[in-house]
Amino acid sequence: MTIKTHFEILKSRQRAEREEWPSPFGLRVHRAISWIGRAEEELEDPAARFLFLWIAFNAAYGGERSSFGARDAFQTFFHRLCRLDGAHRLYDIVWNDFPGPIRLFLENRYVFSPFWAHVHGEADSEDWEERFTAAKRRFHIALRDQDTVTVLSLLFDRLYVLRNQVMHGGATWGSSVNRDQLRDGAAILGSVVPVMLHLMMDDPEGDWGTPMYPVVEL
Template sequence: MTVECPDFETLKSRQRAERDPWPTSFGLRIHRAISWIKRAEQEKEDPAAAFLVLWIAFNAAYGGERNTVGERDAFETFFHRLCRLDGAKRLYDIVWNDYPGPIRLFLENRYVFAPFWAHVHSEQGAHDWQERFDAAKRRFHRALRDLDTVAVLSLVFDRLYVLRNQLIHGGSTWGSKVNRDQLRDGAAILSSIIPVMIDLMMNEPDSEWGLPMYPVVEG
């Protein structure tokens, strides 16, 4: 069964109704994330633009906090917390029922695997990229066997992060057919997952979600 994801109006209505007692930093995080959901809903034609806008929404919700952990560890910690809040298993259903095919294609695509590009650029220690790629695929299949939603989300966002970097750093041609399917599938996956993530966060506003790197500064 396809998960019904909250749209901008649904998220915004909930935020307005519940925001008064929220901690300021949490309220800012949710406000920013929802604003980018609104913009993403307006992007119907360009998968690259949709993907980037949705990634900004994700970063507004999860990221930018002042911490010293690596990106991958931060992703996994965030997904653990969300899955704990996800009593209805909506993220589980998105991962296992709504997008199993596109997710599998992402995780079996070397062009969104960071060590592959390190090898292409002859970086030190990247000679074993194929072994690491195969090991990552084995982790994915173990996660499939164990229905481990956190592991799959972590692996998927690891790949999506590479796709994000390709766009942000000019490593892709606008309108190109080369990565259009990846961008289309990536945007579709994010468009389902990110609104649910924001909705789940609003279930526990007093949790320690971290301080935004760029708070509103008066004066």
């Protein structure tokens, strides 16, 4: 028996339901699923797989004209998803599938944005260590309380920094320096993003915002 990929399952659901969706929402889902399909074809390069999955996340999550487009809106977005998640699929990913890798991300200064602000000598960054300690404390409180929304919000903030390191040429292709982070990041995104899309498809009439780059016919 052949096990279906996330892409195949999502594509099948999209085809069955898309006629009932608002067109902006349908475009978001279509684009995100296409990038999940590409990511699942990438078996050898964790950096490429990570980036393809981040594009899928971004296609679904928002754009500059979306209420969920900004990085600081992660908490709002994940709070909404968790409210839709009656089967606790995101909870299971965080607490059962990836507790170790998530902990490593959230306790790693090299994917903490204020650390790099301090490295570059930016103003008001001298207190990065205090902020890092406070973020770790917030994470451990979220662990104690099994607060999935806060853990996901903190995690995606770290994944965003990792994404920037790769996209802006701050990492060497094939280097061992970020290899474990990219592998774990790709694995986490490969689980979270498909579930995220299923939850969004459970609420197609919700305000998921307008894609920043809609299809324009001249």
